[in-house]
Amino acid sequence: MKPRGMQGTGLQKKDQEKKWAEVKKQVLSQKPMAYDDNFGWWNIESIEDLDFYHDVQRQSVEKRCRRCDRLVRILPHYDICGTCADHIEKGY
Ligand SMILES: [Zn+2]
Helix, strand or coil, X not given: CCCHHHHHHHHHHHHHXXXXXXXXXXXXXXXXXXXXXXXXXXXXXXXXXXXXXXXHHHHCXXXXXXXXXXXXXXXXXXXXXXXXXXXXXXXX
């Protein structure tokens, strides 16, 4: 027999997901721009972008950029910040 509490939790989770989806839609309707140290400015245009952005934020760690020596939040396998990567790309 399943404990009663389990069913309640399942429903609650579904409700939360629904609410979360609405929050995301609302955020997207404002055409958000977000900045992070990995990629610089983000144009967030879809729920996938938003999820990806949050994923990147979650995985980022505090590190010192090898090039500009700033303390930044970047993905563990990166060793330079987005600004430096951009400069290198543009050949500064
Ligand atoms: Zn840097």
